[in-house]
Amino acid sequence: MANPILSRPDAFTPRAQQGHAQLQYGQQQWGQQGYAPYGQAPQQFQAPQQFQAPQGTIEPPMTLDDVIGKTGVTMLTLVAAAAATFLYLGTLAWPQVQTTTYGALVLSGLVGFVTVLLVSFRKKVSPAMVLAYSVIEGIFIGAFSFMFEASYPGIVTQAVMGTFAAAGCVLAAYKFFNIRVSNKMRRMVFITTAAFAGVMLVNFLLSLAGINMGFRSGAIGLVAALLGAGLAVFNLLIDFDDIERGIAMNAPKSEAWRAAFGITVTMVWLYTEILRLLSYFRR
DSSP: OOOTTTOOTTTSSHHHHHHHHHHHHHHHHHHHTTOOOTTSOOSSOOOOGGGSOOTTOOOOBOOHHHHHHHHHHHHHHHHHHHHHHHHHHHTSOHHHHHHHHHHHHHHHHHHHHHHHHHHHHOSSOOHHHHHHHHHHHHHHHHHHHHHHHHHSTTHHHHHHHHHHHHHHHHHHHHHHTTOOOOHHHHHHHHHHHHHHHHHHHHHHHHHHTTOOOSTTSHHHHHHHHHHHHHHHHHHHHHHHHHHHHHHHTTOBGGGHHHHHHHHHHHHHHHHHHHHHHHHHHHO
């Protein structure tokens, strides 16, 4: 009932920890019986193939440093792609910049959505695919930011500062106030987020057909932006809790890429909602 990227049953659950512990126990028993340590073939005895632990199945557990490092890589990649897109659009003439910006928004948005699904449903996370998402979403953020900056100069800087300030406050509150995420809270956030996403998806599809439901303007748009920013904050809180549980359950080190991916997706959502929210106040 949390971020689907971070709540896979084979990643941040006791099952992953159990498998890791069983493999370690098998190694200890192998050594206690007087045979050669794992990875070193004995001179007079070779264990049958079915009793040998497969190569590459054991990896160290995920740590907080792993998550921070991978998140830094994904965020820096996204920011670099966004900055390059923003600067490139600024070099175009006005008739061309409109078409290019709109095309970049639609194309990168659709490709980014498909990439999220591909990464989320893979049993083993692919670092290359995570970085590809960062580049694609960076293009989307760059075009999205350029569109708002053209109408409200300086708003992008305010949105970036607001996003990281909000994320920092959520993390500080989670750690220092010892916030615990209950199952009831997860269900409420999940249901509300799913409903909000469904309404915004329908609104987007109708807007392509020229139908305006009013969710991107006026009082309804302001309420939608406030609700979206609030939901993004709650989802970020649940992300932190999922990652902490994954570390406690000895999730494999490679899952740090999944954790970084989940945080990046939520941060992108938070930034877009804060940017839209600021635009209403600037009006």
